[in-house]
Amino acid sequence: MKRLVVLSIAAVMLAAIPLTAQTSWMKTYGGEEADGGYCVQQTSDGGYIITGFTRSFGAEKNNLWLLKTDAEGDTLWTRIYGGEEPDVGRVVRQTADGGYMIIGLSGSFGAESYTPWVLKADVNGDTLWTRTYGGSRLGNIWIEQTSEGDYIIAGRGLWLLKIDSLGEVLWERTYESEGCKWGSCVKQTSDGGYIITGATSEADLFLLKTDASGNTLWRSTCGGEGADVGKYVEELDDGGYIIAGSTEIEPFHMCICLLRANASGEILYTRHWEEMFPAELKPLALTNDGGCVLAGETSGGVTLIKTDADWNTSWTRTYEVGDEVWTKWVECTSDGGYIITGDNCYSGTENYDLWLIKTDSLGYVDAAIEEPVIETWGWKLVTSIGPEITLRYTNHPQGFHASIFDASGRKVDEVHATESSGMITWGRCYGPGVYFIVPTDGEVKAQKVILIK
Numbered sequence: 001m002k003r004l005v006v007l008s009i010a011a012v013m014l015a016a017i018p019l020t021a022q023t024s025w026m027k028t029y030g031g032e033e034a035d036g037g038y039c040v041q042q043t044s045d046g047g048y049i050i051t052g053f054t055r056s057f058g059a060e061k062n063n064l065w066l067l068k069t070d071a072e073g074d075t076l077w078t079r080i081y082g083g084e085e086p087d088v089g090r091v092v093r094q095t096a097d098g099g100y101m102i103i104g105l106s107g108s109f110g111a112e113s114y115t116p117w118v119l120k121a122d123v124n125g126d127t128l129w130t131r132t133y134g135g136s137r138l139g140n141i142w143i144e145q146t147s148e149g150d151y152i153i154a155g156r157g158l159w160l161l162k163i164d165s166l167g168e169v170l171w172e173r174t175y176e177s178e179g180c181k182w183g184s185c186v187k188q189t190s191d192g193g194y195i196i197t198g199a200t201s202e203a204d205l206f207l208l209k210t211d212a213s214g215n216t217l218w219r220s221t222c223g224g225e226g227a228d229v230g231k232y233v234e235e236l237d238d239g240g241y242i243i244a245g246s247t248e249i250e251p252f253h254m255c256i257c258l259l260r261a262n263a264s265g266e267i268l269y270t271r272h273w274e275e276m277f278p279a280e281l282k283p284l285a286l287t288n289d290g291g292c293v294l295a296g297e298t299s300g301g302v303t304l305i306k307t308d309a310d311w312n313t314s315w316t317r318t319y320e321v322g323d324e325v326w327t328k329w330v331e332c333t334s335d336g337g338y339i340i341t342g343d344n345c346y347s348g349t350e351n352y353d354l355w356l357i358k359t360d361s362l363g364y365v366d367a368a369i370e371e372p373v374i375e376t377w378g379w380k381l382v383t384s385i386g387p388e389i390t391l392r393y394t395n396h397p398q399g400f401h402a403s404i405f406d407a408s409g410r411k412v413d414e415v416h417a418t419e420s421s422g423m424i425t426w427g428r429c430y431g432p433g434v435y436f437i438v439p440t441d442g443e444v445k446a447q448k449v450i451l452i453k
Contacts, residue, residue, distance in 0.1 A: 023335050024365045026319065026357045026385045026450070027073040028344075031056025034352040035065065036343030038281060038328045039091045044098065046071040046334065050341055051089030051102050052354055054080060064089040064104050064117075065354075066125050073356055079125035083108025087117065090281065091143050098123040103143040103153060106132060116141055116155055118167055131167035134159065140184045140198075140231075140281060147188060154186035154196055160214050173214035180206055180219070185232045185282075190239070193217065197230030197243050205230040205245050207265045220265035226251070230259075232284050239263035244284035244294065247272055256283055256296050258311060271311050276303050279327040279342070287332060293363075295330035295340050300432060301452075302327050304338060304363050317363035319452045320432045321355050336361040365452060379439070385450045388427040391437070396420050400439070405446075407434040414440075427451045 029035065033055035040050045047070045054065040063082035066089065069075055081087065085107030092102045099122045106117035110132035120128040133153070141155040146162075150170060153161040158180035162170040175183075182198040189195050192212040200206050204223030207230065210216055222228065226248025233243045243259040249272065256278035260268045276296040285293050290309030297303060300318040302325055308314050322344030330340045340357045359365055366386050379393035379400065393400040397420050404413040404426065412435070417424055427435070430451055438446045 023337055024358050024360045025073050026321070026355070026365050026452075028321070028353040028355045029067060029075065030054070030351075030353040032351060034062070034343075034345075035354050036326070036328075036352050037341035037354040037356070038089060040329055040331060040339050040341040040356060041092060041094060042331060042333050042339060043068070043094050047076065048073070048339060048356065049092050049094060049100055050354065050356065051092040051104070052328075052341075052343070053086075053088040058082060059084050061107075062086040062088055064102070064106075064119070066092065066100070066102060066121065067354075068125065069356070073358060077125060079121065081119060081127065081130075082106065085113070090141050093143060093145055095120075095145070096149070099128065100125070101143060101145070101151065103141055105141060116153065116161075118143065118151075118153070118163070120167065129167055131163070133161055133163075133169070134172075140182070142183070142185050142281075144186055144188060147192070152186050152188060152194060154183035154198075156182055158183035158196065158198060158208070160186065160194070160196065160210070162214070171214055173210075175208060175216065176201075178208075178216065178219060179221075180208055182229065184230055187233055187235060189235050195233055195235060195241060197233040197245070199227070199229040203227040203229075205243070205247075205259070207233065207241065207243065207261060209265060218265050220261065220267065222259060222267045222270070224248075227254070228257075231278060231280075232282050234284070234286060240268075241265075242284070242286070242292070244278060246278050249274055256294055258284070258292075258294070273305060273313075275299075276305065279329060279340075282329045282331070283327075285330050285332045285338065288336075293330060293332070293338055295327050297325055297327050301325050302340060302342065302357060304330070304340065304359065306363060315363060317359070317452070318432060319357055319365065320434060320450055321357070322353075333358070338363065381437075381447055381449065384447070386452060388425050389435075389437070389449045389451070390423060390425050392423045393417070394421040400424065402437050402439045405436045405438065407436075 035054045037052035050067045053062040058080040064087045066079040087106045089104040102119045105114040107113045116133045119130045158175040160173045179200045181201045184198040186196045194210045196208045204221045205228040206221045230245040241261045246254045247257040255274045257272035259270045278296040291307045294305040302319040304317045306314045325344045327342040338359045345352045383390040399418040436446045
């Protein structure tokens, strides 16, 4: 247990610490009910488009939710789609016309529950057309634009569907007879065909390569005694593939794994990180230095691991965003940083929120522009989320004094500054988590802060 420490921090004058623009922040979105994110993509204007679900806005059951933000994560607009039954968005892609293609699962439309549902929206999120396809496909579902301007869809079955830009079916294939049960991700390959990963009926990870018409060229599998699932696949410059998935290293202990395959699907080598469970849809993003970042959950919260080209861990960052956290997606951003989405809740509540974490190139988050600076009775939180917290205070003739409490309500520290105005930093020696700053004089207004390491 961390022992109580009384920390006296000398105030630093504002002019001594320049405030510069940052490229990192952490934000949550939602209302009084359950809301969550599945996919985030950076858009051509530098902002972000996110899809997921909402129960706070719309029908009593989940509706598909589409959010557009600017580069700082501030909401520009939101759209809600769906009916009276549960509907959810899984993957969103910006299209060449500036609009969006979203795939999800619908209980409101189609012949069966969890029917694959595709929506085409314009640049403002207004619906241009929608289509439903096939029967129930509960589980992951994926959409990817092809070089011809069409779209390829993969889902449970294994089911592969190609549609044109208006949603008309060009062809449809299923591969369940070949032992492929779950299709998690599909990508077009350099030869015009497709590569798909998922899980077999025997709970082994598989790779399936097809030609441009969806005809099978080869299939390979990889697995041990436990369950193994492929979640995401990308073709590499040499024609081989990198696959991110999950593997069961001991009963009920799943963790993230990476696999390297050659152009014929032969698995060359694998590696796993037993401390981290992978993101649900996209746990992998390739980086410009030949390495990658892996996203998932550890006991500390949302975790991001950066590797070099040989898959050695370069650094690990963990972000506290709630007591229960689900990580869904990670992408590289144009400034060299990373964007992650998912959902969370706090113990004793069912109020799930969608969250976004935007990091810099080293995985750090600085909340200086996370949201408008919070001001309360002569003091402001300049940085409310990060490795340490920064606050600025003015017009305190007796100095500034505050107590720090952890999420359980236990007082863990005090801060004291003798100058009448200045800045204070706090938290470098404390563990990640939620804390509250409560001034000990004047009008008492607590402010929540979050430490991440």
